[in-house]
Amino acid sequence: MNIKIRNNWTFDEIKEIYHLPMVDLVFKAMEVHREFHDPKKMKISTLISVKTGACVEDCSYCAQSSKYHTGIDHSTMTVEEVVESAKQSKENGVSRVCLSASWRKVPNDKQFENILQMVHQVKELDLNVCCTLGMISVEQAKKLADAGITAYNHNLDTSENYYSKIVTTRKYSDRLETLNNLMTAEVPTCTGGIIGLGETEDDRISMLHTIATLDKHPYTVPFNTLVPIAGTPMEDRPLVPVWDMVRMIATARIIMPETIVCLAAGRSEMSDESQALCFMVGANSIFVGAKLLTTPNPNYEHDMGLLKILGINNIDLNKEMKN
Ligand code: SAM
Ligand code: DTB
Ligand code: SF4
Numbered sequence: 001m002n003i004k005i006r007n008n009w010t011f012d013e014i015k016e017i018y019h020l021p022m023v024d025l026v027f028k029a030m031e032v033h034r035e036f037h038d039p040k041k042m043k044i045s046t047l048i049s050v051k052t053g054a055c056v057e058d059c060s061y062c063a064q065s066s067k068y069h070t071g072i073d074h075s076t077m078t079v080e081e082v083v084e085s086a087k088q089s090k091e092n093g094v095s096r097v098c099l100s101a102s103w104r105k106v107p108n109d110k111q112f113e114n115i116l117q118m119v120h121q122v123k124e125l126d127l128n129v130c131c132t133l134g135m136i137s138v139e140q141a142k143k144l145a146d147a148g149i150t151a152y153n154h155n156l157d158t159s160e161n162y163y164s165k166i167v168t169t170r171k172y173s174d175r176l177e178t179l180n181n182l183m184t185a186e187v188p189t190c191t192g193g194i195i196g197l198g199e200t201e202d203d204r205i206s207m208l209h210t211i212a213t214l215d216k217h218p219y220t221v222p223f224n225t226l227v228p229i230a231g232t233p234m235e236d237r238p239l240v241p242v243w244d245m246v247r248m249i250a251t252a253r254i255i256m257p258e259t260i261v262c263l264a265a266g267r268s269e270m271s272d273e274s275q276a277l278c279f280m281v282g283a284n285s286i287f288v289g290a291k292l293l294t295t296p297n298p299n300y301e302h303d304m305g306l307l308k309i310l311g312i313n314n315i316d317l318n319k320e321m322k323n
Pocket of ligand 3 (some may be wrong): 058059064065066
C-alpha cells in the first residue's frame with residue numbers, strides 16, 4: 001500500500017469513509033493499522049488528577065465543573081503526593097502518566113511552577129509524562145516542552161457547530177488557539193473528543209475533519225464515550241452503541257494513519273468483546289487503573305487479562321504481565 005499522510009481531507013471524503021458498510025470499514029482500518037503500527041502493541045498510561053473539581057467552566061459533561069452539584073471531593077495534590085502516586089503507578093507497570101488539572105487556563109504562578117516540578121521529578125522516575133491543564137500560552141507550552149513532556153491533551157470534544165450547546169464559558173476558537181500554541185511551541189498534541197453528547201453523525205464527522213486538517217496530525221487522538229454524571233445536564237443521556245465508537249476509531253485510523261488512537265473514557269461500560277473490536281480497528285492506547293479522574297475504569301488485572309487473550313503482548317510495561 002502506498003498511503004500518504006494527508007492534511008487536506010474534505011468533509012465529504014471523511015463522511016464517505018465513516019459511512020462505509022461496517023465490514024468494509026473494519027477491513028480498511030485494519031489494513032491501514034497494520035501498515036503503520038504493530039497491532040500487538042498497546043500504549044498504557046494512567047491519569048493523576050493533580051487538581052480535582054471547582055472548575056470555573058461549565059462543560060456540561062464534566063463532574064468537575066463548579067456549575068453543577070455532582071458531589072465530588074475537591075482536592076489539590078502536592079508535588080510529593082504526585083511523585084508518590086507516579087511511583088505506585090510505575091510499580092503497577094505503567095510507563096506514562098498524564099497529569100490533569102481542572103483549570104480553565106494554566107495559571108502563571110506557583111501552581112504552574114509546581115506542575116513543572118512534578119514533570120521534572122516524575123521523569124526522573126523514568127516515566128513519560130503528559131499534561132492536560134486547560135488553555136495554555138506558547139510561553140507556558142515551551143516551559144513544559146523544556147521539562148520534557150511527551151504530549152499535551154486538549155480536546156475539541158465535539159464539532160464547532162455543536163460546541164456552544166455543550167460549553168458556554170469558552171469558544172471553539174479558544175480550543176483551536178491552544179492547539180496552535182502547542183504546535184508553535186512544538187509540543188506534540190493529544191486532541192479528540194466525546195461521543196454521546198447528543199451530537200449528530202455529521203457533528204462527529206466534522207470534529208474528525210477539524211482534527212485531520214490541523215497543520216500537523218495530533219500525536220494522539222483520544223475518544224471518550226460520555227460517562228453520564230448525575231447532576232450535570234448530560235446525566236440522562238443514553239449510552240452510545242459500540243458501533244458508533246468503532247466507526248470513529250476506524251475512520252480516525254484511516255485518515256490519520258500515524259496517530260496513536262486512544263480508547264479513553266467509557267471502557268467500564270463496554271464488554272471485553274466491544275473493546276477488542278476497537279483495538280482491532282486501530283485503538284492502540286488506553287488508560288489503566290481503577291479510576292480515570294472522577295469515574296471508574298476497569299481494574300488493572302482485568303485489562304492485562306484482556307490484552308493477554310488478544311495476544312497484545314508488546315505493551316509499554318516495566319514489569320512482566322500478571323496472569
Ligand atoms: N480541564 C482540562 C480541559 O478541559 O482540557 C483538562 C481535564 S478535562 C477533564 C479532559 C477531558 O476529559 C475533556 O476534554 C473531556 O473530553 C473528558 N471528559 C470529561 N468528563 C467526561 C465524561 N463525563 N465523559 C467522558 N469524557 C469526559
Ligand atoms: C481524555 O480524552 N480523556 C481522559 C484524558 N483525556 C484526560 C479523561 C477522561 C475523564 C473521564 C471523566 C472523569 O473521570 O471524570
Ligand atoms: Fe473544567 Fe476541563 Fe471539566 Fe471543562 S472538562 S469543567 S475545563 S475540568
